[in-house]
Amino acid sequence: MKKSIIIGATAVAAGLAQAATINWGTSVQMYNAADETGFVNTSGDFILGINPTTTADGAVTLNGVTFDNTDVGEITNGVSGTSGITLSALRTAGGNLGQYGSYGSGSFTDADAQTLVSSGIYQASTWTLSGLTSGQEYLLQIMSNDARSNKSSEFQSGPDTNGVGAIIMTYRDLPSAELTGGYVTSTFIADSETQVFSIYGTRDSWNGLVESTAQVNGLQLRAIPEPATLGLVAVFGGGMFFMRRRFKR
Numbered sequence: 001m002k003k004s005i006i007i008g009a010t011a012v013a014a015g016l017a018q019a020a021t022i023n024w025g026t027s028v029q030m031y032n033a034a035d036e037t038g039f040v041n042t043s044g045d046f047i048l049g050i051n052p053t054t055t056a057d058g059a060v061t062l063n064g065v066t067f068d069n070t071d072v073g074e075i076t077n078g079v080s081g082t083s084g085i086t087l088s089a090l091r092t093a094g095g096n097l098g099q100y101g102s103y104g105s106g107s108f109t110d111a112d113a114q115t116l117v118s119s120g121i122y123q124a125s126t127w128t129l130s131g132l133t134s135g136q137e138y139l140l141q142i143m144s145n146d147a148r149s150n151k152s153s154e155f156q157s158g159p160d161t162n163g164v165g166a167i168i169m170t171y172r173d174l175p176s177a178e179l180t181g182g183y184v185t186s187t188f189i190a191d192s193e194t195q196v197f198s199i200y201g202t203r204d205s206w207n208g209l210v211e212s213t214a215q216v217n218g219l220q221l222r223a224i225p226e227p228a229t230l231g232l233v234a235v236f237g238g239g240m241f242f243m244r245r246r247f248k249r
Contacts, residue, residue, distance in 0.1 A: 019195055022140070022188040030117065030143060031180030036110040037062040039183055041141045041222065048081030049220035053119040054101040060112035067116060067218055072099045075121065081221060084131040089216075092124040092198060103217065104147030106179035117145035117181055120217035124200040129221065132190040136223060140188070140197075143218035145181025181217065187224065 030039045040063035051060055051067035052075065059068045070079055075097070078088040091097045099121050105114035132138065188195065199214045 020188045020191045022186050022195075022197060024186040025184055027182040027184050029180055030113075030145065030183050031107045033107075036108055036113050039063075039143075040065045041139065041185055041220070043139055044222040044224040045082075047083065047085050047138075047221040047223055048079060048087060049218070050075065050079055050087070051116050051119070051218055052099060052121040052216060053115070054099055060115045062110075062112050062116060065220060067220065072097050072121060078130075083133070083223070085221070086130045087127065087219075087221065088130075089121070089125045089127045092126050092200065097125055098122045102148075103145055104179075106145065106147035106181070108180070116143065116218045117147070118217075120144070120215050122213075122215045124198070124214045125216070126196060126198045129195045130193060132193050132195060134190050134192060137187060137189045137226070138195075139222040139224055140186045141183060141220050141222075142186075142216060143181060143183040144215050145217050146215065147179045147181070183218075 028039065032038055042063060042065060046065060049065055049067040050070045052071070053069045054071065056069055056071040056074060059066050061067075068079070075087075075089050078086040080086050089097065099119075101119040103118050103120060105118045108114045108117060129138075199216065
């Protein structure tokens with residue numbers, strides 16, 4: 001059986017303008033025997049990365065990207081990234097999020113990858129990004145893994161009990177030979193300083209909330225340069241090359 005997750009964007013808050021639309025991609029298996037850390041996205045500019053773990057000290061680095069070890073307290077109070085951006089999460093039903101450090105590392109042999117996928121936070125959660133720049137495109141990548149062998153049902157999580165506007169991310173894909181979780185990459189263009197998205201959980205069917213199946217093992221946020229900016233860089237670079245050639249004559 002497989003264990004999976006569905007993620008969806010929500011409005012910032014009741015009475016405020018609708019949050020920017022998050023374009024969720026499809027779930028992709030994390031493990032690749034030829035490149036165990038290649039699943040970590042490196043597009044654009046890094047803002048923050050978190051590795052929810054029971055050990056809050058230190059960090060892991062995968063594919064050149066650093067994921068800081070963070071515990072429930074840090075995530076609740078807000079994790080700081082570059083450009084004044086912060087990320088925080090609260091348990092949707094109130095109270096504290098759960099944290100677990102023994103999900104297993106499946107087929108991974110890379111030490112940092114094993115650390116990232118073997119721990120995480122669980123229970124339905126509401127995540128808030130603050131300090132965003134309106135008009136800026138951002139990339140979110142979320143990883144989920146549960147390599148334990150005692151899962152006998154279909155585990156899912158999502159934005160509501162009907163799964164409307166959501167995508168499925170596989171935690172553990174069986175009977176595949178690889179025991180690994182999945183990741184989803186998404187983009188959105190900020191239309192305010194704040195963006196909220198929620199992760200909920202169900203089990204067996206879309207009949208009621210099962211918080212424990214909502215799970216995040218790793219997350220990163222990146223800023224995507226505007227095409228116009230890239231064009232200016234190319235033109236400027238070409239102009240400098242032309243000027244250098246002229247002055248060399």
